[in-house]
Amino acid sequence: MTTIKNTCAQAPCPAEGLLKSLSGKWKPQVFRLAVEGPLRFNSLLRQLEGASKQSLSVALKELEEQDILQRTVVQEKPLHVEYYLTEKGQALIPVFKQLEVLGS
Amino acid sequence: MTTIKNTCAQAPCPAEGLLKSLSGKWKPQVFRLAVEGPLRFNSLLRQLEGASKQSLSVALKELEEQDILQRTVVQEKPLHVEYYLTEKGQALIPVFKQLEVLGS
DNA sequence: TCAATTAGTCAGAAAATTATGACCACCATA
DNA sequence: TATGGTGGTCATAATTTTCTGACTAATTGA
Numbered sequence: 189m190t191t192i193k194n195t196c197a198q199a200p201c202p203a204e205g206l207l208k209s210l211s212g213k214w215k216p217q218v219f220r221l222a223v224e225g226p227l228r229f230n231s232l233l234r235q236l237e238g239a240s241k242q243s244l245s246v247a248l249k250e251l252e253e254q255d256i257l258q259r260t261v262v263q264e265k266p267l268h269v270e271y272y273l274t275e276k277g278q279a280l281i282p283v284f285k286q287l288e289v290l291g292s
Numbered sequence: 293m294t295t296i297k298n299t300c301a302q303a304p305c306p307a308e309g310l311l312k313s314l315s316g317k318w319k320p321q322v323f324r325l326a327v328e329g330p331l332r333f334n335s336l337l338r339q340l341e342g343a344s345k346q347s348l349s350v351a352l353k354e355l356e357e358q359d360i361l362q363r364t365v366v367q368e369k370p371l372h373v374e375y376y377l378t379e380k381g382q383a384l385i386p387v388f389k390q391l392e393v394l395g396s
Numbered sequence: 397t398c399a400a401t402t403a404g405t406c407a408g409a410a411a412a413t414t415a416t417g418a419c420c421a422c423c424a425t426a
Numbered sequence: 427t428a429t430g431g432t433g434g435t436c437a438t439a440a441t442t443t444t445c446t447g448a449c450t451a452a453t454t455g456a
Binding site: 228229230245266267269 | 431432434
Binding site for chain 1: 305
């Protein structure tokens with residue numbers, strides 16, 4: 189036998205989903221700011237020049253779906269929303285920092 | 293002054309480029325296999341079920357442009373091409389492995 | 397000389413991602 | 427009662443990414 193047919197479907201890459209989760213538009217920037225502290229929608233919109241409500245909304249929603257950010261309504265005087273890192277999100281901090289180091 | 297205009301363009305996120313580099317179609321899978329050893333085009337095509345020549349070609353070309361893979365023509369008996377990790381690519385291995393752990 | 401393997405390219409279509417701008421509802425203050 | 431801030435949604439358009447299938451060109455073995 190000279191050629192051995194590779195019948196194995198390649199294992200799905202476990203890193204794939206995570207990479208996708210973090211690489212959408214504005215997501216790295218949002219994640220980065222989330223490390224600093226809780227995020228608020230309009231505040232983010234001001235910080236991230238060029239971002240539109242829509243794209244930011246999508247980024248936040250997806251980060252939430254992927255259990256990286258947690259959205260909470262703060263029931264205080266001026267009723268508002270805060271996004272902060274979940275445990276999973278926090279677990280990503282070191283990897284993200286490494287990516288920052290290697291990417292700069 | 294009650295409102296202070298934020299004139300600072302937020303620092304560009306240094307992780308952004310790297311995340312994008314690694315998250316394109318088939319790129320995580322390709323990177324993963326590249327860790328194992330040098331890659332060959334048609335071999336990859338067989339391993340990555342569902343990948344087309346085109347998408348694979350794009351993935352390889354971009355990984356090459358981003359200096360993650362190095363393309364070399366092997367001047368041996370059956371003349372062929374090999375792709376292997378550059379130094380930068382190798383530097384990414386630990387981060388990638390971390391992403392695999394966290395992603396699974 | 398014919399067929400297969402090597403490693404691709406190219407044009408066009410389809411699908412996914414982003415951007416744009418209008419609109420909404422709630423609350424507070426003047 | 428109007429104005430501005432909160433945090434969005436929605437439809438549409440533009441852009442980017444990905445897929446599909448045809449084609450190329452050099453090399454090798456039968």
